[in-house]
Amino acid sequence: MLLRDLVAHPGLGLRLLHDGGSASVALERPVRWVYTTDLIDPARYLSGGELVISGLVWRGKPADSERFVGAVARAGAAALAAGAAVFHGVPDDVVEACRRYDLPLLEVPEEVSFATVTEIVIGSLTAARGNRLAHKLGRQRQLLSAVAGGLGLDELAGQVSAATGTVCRVLSATGRAVVPGPRPLDGEELDRVVATFLTAGRLPAAVAGGAQSVFPVGPSAEQRLTSWFVAAEGDLADRDTETTDTIGELVAIAALDRARREEGLRVARDIADDAIALIAGGAGNRPETAVRLKQAGLDPAGPLVVAVAGYGERVETARAVLADAAAHLGPPAVGVHEGAAVALLPAHDPAGEPAGAVLGRALGRLTPGLGTDRLVVGVSRPSGPDALSGALQEARHARDVAALRPGPLHVVTGAEVVSHVALLATVPDDVRRAFAARVLDPVLDYDARTGAGLRETLEAFLDCSGSWSRTAAQLHLHVNTVRYRIGRVEELTGRDLGELADRVDVFLALRSL
Known part of the structure; x- marks a missing residue:
């Protein structure tokens, strides 16, 4: 419902005392809901778009108008409807406060009850929502009939794109085009779209720069790494409810299509x-x-x-x-x-x-x-x-x-x-394991009994190409400790790690574990 419809209603006799800077603009403001209050600061109860109705009982002195109107305006209300009964009109300080905050102000005549205004607003909003629901259900029936008739997901996406003027694609988390749209996305754009889908705190979400918006396909509990999503060209914030609802229906049908493929x-x-x-x-x-x-x-x-x-x-x-x-x-x-x-x-x-x-x-x-x-x-x-x-x-x-x-x-x-x-x-697993056990089992058994860290020291020693000092630095040990541990490895394995052939044997045995 627009303010224009409310002001023009013949049974209310509302008078526009302040037009928010321009009567034509103010009267086109939509009214989302109606809230009646006599609290001097009702901001906590407002979420934006309401017609706030007040009998001005909160006004004990002119300065109170600044506080009340400021709170209502900052909360994003569509307009203030002030009753004339208490002060036989609306006080000038209320009007001036509405001018300062550019808040449209309507005067409710003494003979008109707030309940009548509320009933008319809510009735209008309910009727409008009913019409939108009927239209939405009709559109859903058309899409579902198309699915039942064998129309493919790519053709349905084409229909939705044509109906909304928004190119829609269905993509997977690796960037695979389930429905590619009229042209494939180039590499950088595709990367940005996928990254937004994977990392956005909430979905749907807009891609940086506003070129695309992403909508999740499938249950919210599913990991995004394994999900599909719909990428729709344009910024989410610029779309009207009709367009968003239609894209949402494509998302639902894409989820059905995916389940069927699974x-x-x-x-x-x-x-x-x-x-x-x-x-x-x-x-x-x-x-x-x-x-x-x-x-x-x-x-x-x-x-x-x-x-x-x-x-x-x-x-x-x-x-x-x-x-x-x-x-x-x-x-x-x-x-x-x-x-x-x-x-x-x-x-x-x-x-x-x-x-x-x-x-x-x-x-x-x-x-x-x-x-x-x-x-x-x-x-x-x-x-x-x-x-x-x-x-x-x-x-x-x-x-x-x-x-x-x-x-x-x-x-x-x-x-x-x-x-x-x-x-x-190329070596069978059992042969590889037997070789590793024959070479290294004495070392592994010793470590298991004593916690001496021989395997860790041996791996570092080989990674450092047999350098005592580099091994000691890597493990934060004294060089003599490294020499002792490698000596124990040589005793237990019967290999001389100074010899290339023995060193290769031990290296391959480690890699075979």
């Missing part, structure tokens, strides 16, 4: 788990593995890469994040094996960019939302079906290398894996 992916996960288990067992070149890869949408004859992701103990989160990032390359097979998320995916995207680079860029967008958590990913080199088991081992070792690096996110490719790690990746 149901379809459950079968794909079982297929991926089977394929990964076969590959881990050394059956990458068997016919049944090729069948599973085809069912997952992969070409078993083409080069594939394996990616392994770790996100603390949250394996399902790691799987969901890896699946979203891998989808930038095409349909991946993503499952869980031995407590880690594992993906089988094409070696490059349709444009020829290597899988590792695509995954690194997509996962890099998640960095603002990781906080103190760590996401580490290893990606193998491209392999044929007969070498996928080795590729899985290589990806695991690349993931382990990523875990050794500081920071919230690291993606390490097989090409970055140092030579001894690549060598160890």
